[in-house]
Amino acid sequence: MAEEVKLFGTWGSPFSRRVEIALELKGVPFEYIEENVSDHKLKSPLLLKYNPIHKKVPVLLHNGKPILESLIILEYIDETWKQNPILPQDPHERALARFWAKFIDDKVNPPVWRALLGSGDEREKAMEEVKEGLETLERVLNGKKFFGGETIGMLDIAANFIAFWLRVVQEFSGLEFLTPDKCPALTKWCDEFVSCDVVKEHLPPREKLIAFTKNWLSGNGWTD
Amino acid sequence: MAEVKLHGFWPSPFSHRVIWALKIKGVDYEYVEEDLSNKSELLLKYNPVYKKIPVLVHGGKPIAESLIILEYIEETWPHNPLLPSDPYDKAMARFWIQFGVDKGPIFLKLLHSTGGEDQENAAKDFLEVLKIIEEKALGDKKFFGGDTINLVDIAYGNLAYWFKNLEEVLSIKLLEPSTLPRLSQWAQNFLEVPVIKETIPDHDKLLAYIRRVRKKIVAEQLNK
Numbered sequence: 056m057a058e059e060v061k062l063f064g065t066w067g068s069p070f071s072r073r074v075e076i077a078l079e080l081k082g083v084p085f086e087y088i089e090e091n092v093s094d095h096k097l098k099s100p101l102l103l104k105y106n107p108i109h110k111k112v113p114v115l116l117h118n119g120k121p122i123l124e125s126l127i128i129l130e131y132i133d134e135t136w137k138q139n140p141i142l143p144q145d146p147h148e149r150a151l152a153r154f155w156a157k158f159i160d161d162k163v164n165p166p167v168w169r170a171l172l173g174s175g176d177e178r179e180k181a182m183e184e185v186k187e188g189l190e191t192l193e194r195v196l197n198g199k200k201f202f203g204g205e206t207i208g209m210l211d212i213a214a215n216f217i218a219f220w221l222r223v224v225q226e227f228s229g230l231e232f233l234t235p236d237k238c239p240a241l242t243k244w245c246d247e248f249v250s251c252d253v254v255k256e257h258l259p260p261r262e263k264l265i266a267f268t269k270n271w272l273s274g275n276g277w278t279d
Numbered sequence: 280m281a282e283v284k285l286h287g288f289w290p291s292p293f294s295h296r297v298i299w300a301l302k303i304k305g306v307d308y309e310y311v312e313e314d315l316s317n318k319s320e321l322l323l324k325y326n327p328v329y330k331k332i333p334v335l336v337h338g339g340k341p342i343a344e345s346l347i348i349l350e351y352i353e354e355t356w357p358h359n360p361l362l363p364s365d366p367y368d369k370a371m372a373r374f375w376i377q378f379g380v381d382k383g384p385i386f387l388k389l390l391h392s393t394g395g396e397d398q399e400n401a402a403k404d405f406l407e408v409l410k411i412i413e414e415k416a417l418g419d420k421k422f423f424g425g426d427t428i429n430l431v432d433i434a435y436g437n438l439a440y441w442f443k444n445l446e447e448v449l450s451i452k453l454l455e456p457s458t459l460p461r462l463s464q465w466a467q468n469f470l471e472v473p474v475i476k477e478t479i480p481d482h483d484k485l486l487a488y489i490r491r492v493r494k495k496i497v498a499e500q501l502n503k
Binding site: 108117120122123124127128130131134135146147149150153154157158191 | 370
């Protein structure tokens with residue numbers, strides 16, 4: 056059966072990369088379309104057609120139908136391609152995976168950027184929020200290799216931001232969000248995650264990400 | 280069958296969502312009213328991350344966050360389905376539910392608005408949101424779920440009664456047949472659904488509660 060799977064994404068976005076990882080994990084071939092997200096005028100007409108409400112990536116196109124929002128796309132992928140499931144079978148475990156994925160997007164991701172952009176008290180407060188969030192996730196991981204157990208699952212994929220983006224920001228800014236003494240298992244998890252075959256190819260080029268982020272911080276927009 | 284308990288708060292629409300889903304599925308549950316100014320030890324134990332209601336406890340295992348609870352209920356008691364079975368339609372339902380979440384800050388701005396211009400702008404922004412919901416999510420359907428209500432109706436349910444009460448308190452008219460004919464009709468139809476009709480709080484009691492909430496908000500703004 057011929058299936059058309061296309062992904063509109065952008066190289067630097069953790070949300071976009073999540074979808075790539077899931078498709079890779081399931082062995083689903085797809086066509087990738089890189090979108091220019093810095094200039095609205097340059098967004099492709101197709102993207103604007105498929106996501107008129109938010110005009111954002113990622114957008115998964117399956118046989119002409121668009122699916123939006125990275126976590127919703129992950130659930131769709133899991134329901135459509137049954138091999139290598141990324142969500143647990145048990146409803147309570149599924150609820151927990153969803154809860155913690157949302158926690159990462161709501162409570163860990165935003166304060167990293169606030170800490171980076173802010174200064175003084177605002178930065179301190181944001182740092183505390185990130186650290187608290189990471190310590191909570193350390194407890195959730197509970198010494199396991201991955202959040203999903205022996206292999207990566209949806210929560211691991213959702214936590215891609217921590218394994219890569221957060222650590223890149225940490226390295227070039229000196230802001231110590233994640234330390235091995237407070238979060239030993241999570242620190243180890245980061246290394247395990249980025250070395251996974253299905254993840255390796257779906258991380259942004261490190262130097263490019265640093266260059267773009269530094270430039271963005273100086274107010275020059277998302278460019279290098 | 281394992282015991283089901285719901286920790287809720289009588290005026291909270293998030294609490295009501297869970298009640299509606301449980302009743303539609305015919306699930307017996309014990310309701311525990313929480314005093315939010317004096318949260319029970321159990322609530323803090325069941326939801327240490329957010330310390331909020333609603334929390335569903337099934338066989339001793341807690342699930343927090345109303346939308347995650349709704350998905351859990353749907354998966355655990357699959358009869359009288361509240362989500363489409365087709366993965367694409369399910370993804371679209373989840374998209375519209377998430378849209379409501381994303382626009383939450385606009386609603387909060389309206390709830391917290393003081394002074395003529397502030398309130399006018401907030402109302403204008405919220406009306407735009409409602410127009411998108413009417414046009415793109417509801418369309419010409421009776422309910423978001425089609426002929427019967429589903430999780431999308433449940434997620435937007437607060438518009439039909441809670442928001443109408445807030446309009447009364449703020450002396451604004453947004454959800455009106457003249458401005459939003461289809462959404463207004465939906466609200467009427469929604470309130471006629473037996474499960475909804477039987478469970479929403481008494482109009483006067485809720486109105487008085489919302490007035491108290493507004494009074495507190497306004498007093499806090501004046502003290503700033």
